[in-house]
Amino acid sequence: MSRWTDTVFILVVVIDFFALASSRLGAAIRAVAAQGALLSLLPVLLATGEHQTAHVVALALGALLVKGIAIPLMMGWAIREAAVRREVEPIVGFVPSMVLGAVGVALAFAFSGGLPLPTPEKHPLLVPTSLATVWTGLLLVVSRRKAVAQVLGFLVLENGVFVFGVLLSDFMPVMVEAGVLLDLFAAVFVMGIVMFHINREFASLDTAKLSALKD
Amino acid sequence: MSLALAIAAVLLTASSGALSVAFRRQPDRAQRLAAGALVLGALLGMAGAGMALASPVPPSLDVGWQAPFARFAVRLDALSALFLFPVLGVPAAGAVYGLGYFPQARHGARAVRLQIWFGLVTGSMALVCMAANAILFLLAWEVMALAAFLLVLTDHEEPEAQRAAFVYLASAHVGNLALFALFVLLAREAGSWDFARMAGLAATTPAAPWLFGLALGGFGLKAGLMPLHFWLPGAHAAAPSHVSALMSGVLLKTGVYGLLRVTGFFEAPPASWGMALFTVGAVSGVLGVAFALAQHDLKRLLAYHSVENVGIIAMGAGLALLGRARGDGALVLLGLSGAVLHTVNHATFKALLFLGAGAVVHATQTRDLDHLGGLARAMPRTAALFLVGAAAISGLPPLNGFVSEWLVALASVRTAFDLGALPHPHAAALGVPVLALIGGLAAACFAKVVGAVFLGNGRSPHAALGHEPPPSMLAPMAALAAVCFAIGLLPALVIPSLTRAAAQWARLPEAALAAPAAEAARSAARLSAVAAVLLLLVAVLVLWRRRSLGARQPAAETWGCGFTAPTPRMQYTGSSLAEALVIRFGWVFFPRARVIPPAGLFPRRAAFSSSVPDTVLDVGILPALGSLARLAGFSRAALVGGRVQFQALLLLCGLIGLLAWLYASG
């Protein structure tokens, strides 16, 4: 069982790298979808006897539906509808992003052992994976020009938070998790609508052009 | 006996320049005599160093001296002896080279001055490496710095030389200040100015981190570690080539020597020192070679490679310090051997490269890579020797550069294992890919240099001037190339001396390092076997091709891929060759470009030239000092140019302030 969990965590980090390196929006969205689907396995894999089965399954299914299917489909739809060009157009180049990502991962793995966490015995890869994924999400949000790519970064960030949430799922009632997911869903939904409208008005989704609107 | 030889070497080399004054009426003879004295001194000194290396107890001498606090104390332990070889050997090669490159018969008084300072610098460097008393050390250090300043100023009417010499002088004095502070503190800690008493200091005292910081700053400035390297490219480029060879090959190494000497004083230095030195070294290594790639002045490029190689040396020294912090004898041995051997190796191949560059500049009158090309046909011997140096500095087997980089890489990969106490310095394992990156970039850079200078077709009328230098210039280069091959082919011969140096530096019994030393020697012997196979295969293939091809092969134009009128100016230049790599380092460069764009339908002329200035000096220090000077000038204008009443008011305010301060403190 532990080997499967290991593999899931490692794949999640590899997908982080892929999201940083990918220059195609479509590929990046598929990668993040795959990450979400992988994460939905986590509650099941990490469940022990004392968890309620219903809780675990609900969490897994909810994550799979929202992260793995609904949001990616919606983003793909948004790209098609808004006819966004399919390149990512980074502000920070792909090579520096990857190097920064690797530095973040290395630091996350080096220092996560020292964090004072309530349940350190959970899984050794859980905390570093979560930190690395949050870092990747932040990098994506900061370093990408397109609004769609930033939403993608936001999703990766949420995936990292989700991993951390699995760590705390003993303390976290199901409603909180559902709330987080709903929050995210709403955020992406609103962003999608906004993106769509902005694009229809201005024929561009470049945030650099949008910030010229402030006056 | 060995000490007597070494002291004779100091005296003979330091005073060798006097011969060129004494016989100045017959300039040829005078210069030959002076060079002969320097070479003789160097040979004596190297013989002494060899004998000192062979003796298990380091020979030392300690006599009283009138100067305050000072004693004439010298000691030749293995570290000093190993440093003496390049410190004496490279100047000897340079002095012989000077016979053809800077003849006294043509340059007159200028050559006489050069020889005086050249000899003085050599003698003082040797004394620095032998001194066992802080005052003696600082004295020799100061003489060395001043004589080197005068050497950079050889062409004193050139603005470039004036600027470079001034920057060097200023930075050397900042470094000296740090060293004064360092040795005063050391003397206070140890209660004596003698190195023998300073040995064995505890690294846990509150002063220890300050001492290490001062040593890193003061000696790092001389060695050219990355943010402190700024004086180096200009000084190396402006000086005559054999002086550049001396400065880049060995003058920098006195900084390395000092750093090793001072860190050797401490008992069990903390791991953070090792990591700090290692990190600084890695940064110097990568950024040094990156800056080198961006240059198109041949000598500036070589100078940046010194920053790179000192970085590799610092990585080795840092790993050795880590080894001492962890009590890992093998790590000490591999790290220090790598650092010391790379010091020797860099001295040989860098001197070889500078002398080769000197031959090119001497013949073609230009240092710009993009104006050269095709010189291998006019100067085949220089080209072959330069190529040996280029392969050696890129760390390619079977030459000496590979051996020392291999030792440092072995030390670095050793930190990947869980050896000794927690916490493990695993981050130092990244030294292996860093070395690989440095090696790859250096190979790219020297493909650029050799390709742009010696291969292809000449790009300007300068390149047509190429001609082979006289034997007096070729012979020292050949000797240095032979050393490159010797160490590269038979590395097992140097392992015992390096082991002795490592043991004395870390104050371990030699027996403690015997097992890893035997292992290293075994591996080094296998290196020789592989090198032999390589050379044998090359010979076989050459013979085979000769047999199958017969005597004459048809010659033709280079295939132009269908284009029928290629010109030499269409060749890939050095700058374009490096461009793909240089843009990767765009974040540290501040390139300056001068563009005259083509205008109109039938543009008459268009031009583009670019250069990459030194980020630390030209973008950091000089503008900062400039604004400081402007600020000072501004306040001076207010003070001096103002009215008398205002100045009197200032005086009054000062007096009242002083009184108030006296009152408050009293």
Added chain:
Amino acid sequence: MLLSAIQLLLFLSLPPFLLGVINRVKARVAGRTGQPLLQPYFDLWRLLHKGAVYSTTTTWVFRAGPVVGLAAVATAGLLLSFGGAPAMLSFSGDFVLFAYLLGLARFFTALAALDTGSAFEGMGAAREVSFASLAEPALFLCLVVLARATGALSLSQMLGEGLGSAWSTSGPALLLTALALFVVALAENARIPVDDPNTHLELTMIHEVMVLDHSGPDFAFILYGAALKLFLFGALVVRLALGFHFDSPWAALLAFLGGMLVFAVVVGTVESVMARLRLSRVPQMLVGASVLSVFALVLLLR
């Protein structure tokens, strides 16, 4: 020792066959019959018996390029074991020598290209040295991961007995390393997606454009050296992937040869289904390989 000698013979004789297999796979995927499997041998034989034409621009460096290139790559073969027996020569730190011998070959090939004075060959040399300086750190990171996973410092031991237990304790890290090593192998051997060995447009080539002016035996040396290099990298990847332990050395040899066949088929398939990357994307791919192996190292050091 006998087994080592047999392996060395296989190393010297099989590489062109590997190229033949790759070509056959590509032809089959494209629906062609393809050239004979032994065509690379015929090519070498023909070239060795031809005369050579030298450009008037060139010097001895141009003639040294192919010779040093082939000699260095062949010497590197002494350090790698190809089956059950250890390598002919093995010592701690031989992996550094292995990589730097390949570096020596590259350095001289690039110099020979620059010696022709042709803009195209200069361009090829520039690309080769630029990409190589990014591929080398990735290769060394993979080797450090292997050293850490097996606790060994020589190639024979890194890829030998200890690897089996390393796969069972740190499988994911080694899998990432194998992936990174495969990418490095494609880049170092100028295969798709980094370089197209079949292209005929000089502006887009890397390795092939460097050797445009070589002919006759020189070109044969270069082609043979390139095949040897591909075999070496293939051997690294295959030995790493075939981590488990064999009781009989002959079984190990057979498994290795089978693995090499699979490697050739995989390379052929990759070449058939992928397009060449834009040149500016190549560094990203190489840095990506480095990042993967850094992650593998982090997993092992944790």
